[in-house]
Amino acid sequence: xxxxxxxxxxxxxxxxxxxxxxxxxxxxxxxxxxxxxxxxxxxxxxxxxxxxxxxxxxxxxxxxxxxxxxxxxxxxxxxxxxxxxxxxxxxxxxxxxxxxxxxxxxxx
Amino acid sequence: xxxxxxxxxxxxxxxxxxxxxxxxxxxxxxxxxxxxxxxxxxxxxxxxxxxxxxxxxxxxxxxxxxxxxxxxxxxxxxxxxxxxxxxxxxxxxxxxxxxxxxxxxxxxxxxxxxxxxxx
Numbered sequence: 001x002x003x004x005x006x007x008x009x010x011x012x013x014x015x016x017x018x019x020x021x022x023x024x025x026x027x028x029x030x031x032x033x034x035x036x037x038x039x040x041x042x043x044x045x046x047x048x049x050x051x052x053x054x055x056x057x058x059x060x061x062x063x064x065x066x067x068x069x070x071x072x073x074x075x076x077x078x079x080x081x082x083x084x085x086x087x088x089x090x091x092x093x094x095x096x097x098x099x100x101x102x103x104x105x106x107x108x
Numbered sequence: 109x110x111x112x113x114x115x116x117x118x119x120x121x122x123x124x125x126x127x128x129x130x131x132x133x134x135x136x137x138x139x140x141x142x143x144x145x146x147x148x149x150x151x152x153x154x155x156x157x158x159x160x161x162x163x164x165x166x167x168x169x170x171x172x173x174x175x176x177x178x179x180x181x182x183x184x185x186x187x188x189x190x191x192x193x194x195x196x197x198x199x200x201x202x203x204x205x206x207x208x209x210x211x212x213x214x215x216x217x218x219x220x221x222x223x224x225x226x227x
Contacts, residue, residue, distance in 0.1 A: 033213045035153070042203055042217035043145075043153065054215060086153050090212045096169055097143070097155040097212045 002026040002091045004100035011106040012077045020072045020103045022087030030089040032070035034063060037084040037102070046085075047072055074105075082107045110136060112204050112218035119224045125192040128221045130204030136216075137161045137185035141209045144178060144189040148200040156202075159187055160209045194225045 004024040012018035022032050031050055035043040045054050047063040060075045070089075074081055087100040115129040130142060143158040157168035159178040166178050175192045187204060202221045205214035 030212075035214070037147075037153075042220055043205075043214070044217075045213060045215050048213040088153070088155075088212060088214075094170075095167065095210070097158075099145075099153040099155065101152045 002098060004032075004087055004089065004098055006085075006087060006100040006103045008101070009104045009106070011108055012074070013108050014079060015076055017073065017075045018077055018105065020074075020085050020105065021069055022071070022100045023069045024089065024098075024100075025068055026089045026091050026098065027065060027068050027070050029092055031065065032063070032087045032089050034061075034072040035086045035088070036081075037086060043086065077105075077107050079107050081105060110206070110216045112136075112142075112206060112216055114202075114204060114218040114221045117222040117224070119226065120194050122195055122225060122227055124194050124225075125190060126194060126198075126223050127188055127190040128202050128204075128223070129186050129188050130218050131184065131186045132161075132206070134185050136206055137180075137182070139208075140206045141211070142178075142180075142187040143205050143207060143214065144176075144202060145205055145214070146200040146202045148197070151200075154200075156189070156191075158207075161185075161187055162209075191223075194223075196225050198223065199225045 033048040037043045046061045084102045091098045113131045141160045144156040159166045177190045179188045204218040206216045
């Protein structure tokens with residue numbers, strides 16, 4: 001089966017822009033979903049599909065993709081954005097679902 | 109208001125089985141798929157399998173294929189995940205989460221159920 005690779009940790013200064021990436025062969029044919037995970041809370045979907053943001057998610061969260069890499073961009077990071085971020089996608093042809101290893105975002 | 113309400117924490121001995129429930133609304137039960145995803149301490153999220161609660165179809169991760177069963181109770185709009193032959197490596201928080209059938213975008217999650225496996 002395929003794998004999704006994320007950088008383990010990324011930091012950003014308050015109010016600046018940060019990009020979190022996710023790389024894997026499955027992303028050549030599938031869009032990534034992005035989840036924010038804070039301690040003690042369930043994951044929260046923040047971006048998915050070609051250009052979809054769930055209701056209630058701030059528009060500072062956006063996504064993009066190119067080739068085998070998908071990215072989540074936070075424009076003007078806030079203190080409350082400090083969390084672990086996970087990408088996921090379908091794993092063709094098995095029709096399974098895979099997650100990346102997660103990126104810990106620190107807002108300085 | 110969408111709700112996915114899971115059963116409470118469990119403590120099990122190695123070799124035992126655990127069954128976790130996820131109760132939801134009738135609309136979600138009829139129209140969506142319910143998945144089980146777990147997170148072991150310090151680890152990433154790990155997809156285990158799904159059930160299309162409207163018709164009972166299931167699909168499991170190859171990793172858990174031999175010891176997982178996901179079922180449903182249509183009378184109570186509840187899905188269940190049973191995992192057998194537990195080891196300490198199965199200590200994790202187990203989540204149920206919702207997608208459209210055959211989709212992979214989890215838009216709502218249960219609150220999580222801590223399963224601890226220890227002798």
